[in-house]
Amino acid sequence: MTRPTHDARTEAAWTPSSGEPPLASRLMRATWRDLPAAHHRVGVERGLAVPAADGSTLVTDHYFPRAEGDFPTLLVRSPYGRGVPWSPQYGMLFAEQGFHVVLQSCRGTGGSGGDFHLWRNEAADGRAAVGWLREQPWFDGRLGTVGPSYLGYTQWALALDPPPELKAMVVQVGLHDPYALFHTDGVPHLETALAVGAGMTYQHRGMGPFVRASLRLRRGMRAVLAARPLRGAYAGALGAEVPWLDQVLSHPDPDGPYWEGASQAGAADRAAVPTALITGWHDVLVDQSFEQYGRLRRAGGEASLLVGPWTHTSALQKGWAEVFTESLAWLRAHLCDDPSALRPTPVRVHVGGADPAVRDLDAWPTGGGAASWYPTADGHLTREAPTDTAPVASFRHDPADPTPSLGGPLLSRTAGARDNASLEARADVLTFTGPALGEPLTVLGPASARISAATDTGYGDVFVRLCDVDPEGRSVNVCDGIAQLRTTGADPVRVTVPMGHTAHRFAAGHRVRWQISGGAHPRYALNPGTGAPRTDATEFVAVRVTVHADSELTLPTETGS
Numbered sequence: 001m002t003r004p005t006h007d008a009r010t011e012a013a014w015t016p017s018s019g020e021p022p023l024a025s026r027l028m029r030a031t032w033r034d035l036p037a038a039h040h041r042v043g044v045e046r047g048l049a050v051p052a053a054d055g056s057t058l059v060t061d062h063y064f065p066r067a068e069g070d071f072p073t074l075l076v077r078s079p080y081g082r083g084v085p086w087s088p089q090y091g092m093l094f095a096e097q098g099f100h101v102v103l104q105s106c107r108g109t110g111g112s113g114g115d116f117h118l119w120r121n122e123a124a125d126g127r128a129a130v131g132w133l134r135e136q137p138w139f140d141g142r143l144g145t146v147g148p149s150y151l152g153y154t155q156w157a158l159a160l161d162p163p164p165e166l167k168a169m170v171v172q173v174g175l176h177d178p179y180a181l182f183h184t185d186g187v188p189h190l191e192t193a194l195a196v197g198a199g200m201t202y203q204h205r206g207m208g209p210f211v212r213a214s215l216r217l218r219r220g221m222r223a224v225l226a227a228r229p230l231r232g233a234y235a236g237a238l239g240a241e242v243p244w245l246d247q248v249l250s251h252p253d254p255d256g257p258y259w260e261g262a263s264q265a266g267a268a269d270r271a272a273v274p275t276a277l278i279t280g281w282h283d284v285l286v287d288q289s290f291e292q293y294g295r296l297r298r299a300g301g302e303a304s305l306l307v308g309p310w311t312h313t314s315a316l317q318k319g320w321a322e323v324f325t326e327s328l329a330w331l332r333a334h335l336c337d338d339p340s341a342l343r344p345t346p347v348r349v350h351v352g353g354a355d356p357a358v359r360d361l362d363a364w365p366t367g368g369g370a371a372s373w374y375p376t377a378d379g380h381l382t383r384e385a386p387t388d389t390a391p392v393a394s395f396r397h398d399p400a401d402p403t404p405s406l407g408g409p410l411l412s413r414t415a416g417a418r419d420n421a422s423l424e425a426r427a428d429v430l431t432f433t434g435p436a437l438g439e440p441l442t443v444l445g446p447a448s449a450r451i452s453a454a455t456d457t458g459y460g461d462v463f464v465r466l467c468d469v470d471p472e473g474r475s476v477n478v479c480d481g482i483a484q485l486r487t488t489g490a491d492p493v494r495v496t497v498p499m500g501h502t503a504h505r506f507a508a509g510h511r512v513r514w515q516i517s518g519g520a521h522p523r524y525a526l527n528p529g530t531g532a533p534r535t536d537a538t539e540f541v542a543v544r545v546t547v548h549a550d551s552e553l554t555l556p557t558e559t560g561s
Helices: 023-029 086-096 122-134 150-159 178-182 190-205 207-226 243-249 265-270 286-298 320-335
Strands: 042-051 057-065 073-078 100-105 143-149 166-174 275-282 303-311 347-353 357-361 369-375 391-397 429-433 441-455 459-469 475-486 493-506 511-517 543-548 552-557
Touching: 023 086, 042 086, 042 122, 057 086, 057 122, 073 086, 073 122, 073 150, 086 100, 086 143, 086 320, 100 122, 122 150, 143 150, 143 320, 150 166, 150 265, 166 286, 166 320, 178 190, 178 243, 178 286, 190 207, 190 243, 265 286, 275 286, 275 320, 286 303, 286 493, 303 320, 347 441, 369 429, 369 511, 391 429, 391 511, 441 459, 441 475, 441 511, 459 493, 459 543, 459 552, 475 493
Parallel strands: 073 100, 073 143, 143 166, 166 275, 275 303, 303 347, 347 493
Antiparallel strands: 042 057, 057 100, 347 357, 369 552, 391 543, 429 511, 441 493, 441 543, 441 552, 459 475, 459 511
16 A cells, blocks of 8 residues: 655654543443454544634544554544544544544534534535645545444545545445435434434533433423424424424425435445445434445445444444444555455344344345245235235224334334334234244345235325244334325225345244334324325324235245245
8 A cells, every 4th residue: 555655844743642532531431341452542632623615613633543653544524522422432442443533523513613404514524624634744645434323424425526545434324315314205204303303403512411302302202293283393392493304304205406415325326435334223224224235336346234233323332342343344454454354255244033143145135035925814924926906904093093113223212123012902003924934934135015005095104014923922023114105096006115124034933924004103204194294284184094915025035945
């Protein structure tokens, strides 16, 4: 690897700060176990003023190894502040391993000047940060990026037109498309939007304000959900007006002008930067990680994918040792010419089920077969295709008592795999269950459903979920999805419902179950049943949904399953 040289006078101009990481950061650092051994003591320069693209100040902290020699640099741009957990988790841990870490607050957050916008400023401000790096005597021309969630978005924004110094990215449970964070098929992700609103508004102010805001939102959630109309009703629960929140929820069309320029998918299509992707099966952004990987691989890019048994937050907590080790291996391989810790295959997935396992794979999806399952009028799930399209069951979805959300890919504490007994006991939830399996069934890849259904109002939603039922009858969610129904008269319409990717092994003696209902509230905003916009509707009516026999659940199965 050729490294740029620096004028000797410039090299001599930098005297390392004597500053220590904050006490709270050092205490948190001491709690982590099972991490690679530290190689260096860490110093920090705090509160550096870096000019943004518009000339406003981006407040920046610089963590560095207290050692002689050249070290590569990691740029970490965040709207969540620069204190705990970001200071120890990214500043300290990576500096200990021999990296300069530039931890920067995005425009309008963490003391930085200007106004924050969900997507308009990150590409330009990322390039401005790299321009500042080029002027620093300790910057040797080797640049990587790393970070989770919106910190993934700032990475993709920089990669749209990547600077030549950018040699590696690690996107952990990361975002590239704000629309897909807030909507599926035009259905607003209400609970996620409220959580993001609290996070973006308060997290950069410190842990105390953020915790208080989260508790206030929890206490005020019932009032928000009961409000008619929904628009603007969350100001009290969030403790402030959040103008962009109304905007994102009230623009359900991904092709509308509001969302122009929001998605950074083009950066993955260019595949110019070697990229490691890390996600969890119950991460609220898991589908975005799979889309990123697919785009990178189709474009011929160098990419790796790790999928663990995590939610959005547990990947950075319970899963942190594996996530950090994976991230460090990728950065060392591409910034330090040290590929010794890379795994031999590009894909590693944790396979769920009664006997969890880890699989290293050459590709994703794996290219195996597919199995189709069909509902019957007696509540069974069969492999035998129907001979007619007759109705098999119906349910009534009442917005006055909406079907609740339970588990799955959420930002809340209730995310993940859950016992679905309480949900399946409701009259507005249909279940179709297959026979006990004589041998294990391994599902690897994207699951989907084709729903054939009619509604009595012309408007409704259909929420579908795959569950694993053990011999004791405990039903646990595996993956799910939602779509809108728009029907005319009694004739059914057919809609395809993507249910996300999964890697799950149904053990022998277990049964495959397919849930069908009219929603999952408050995960998704209620459908008023009238065709009115969800954020502005004041009248909500109950909807009867009738499911027909030609509905189909399709599971990607491993060859031989």
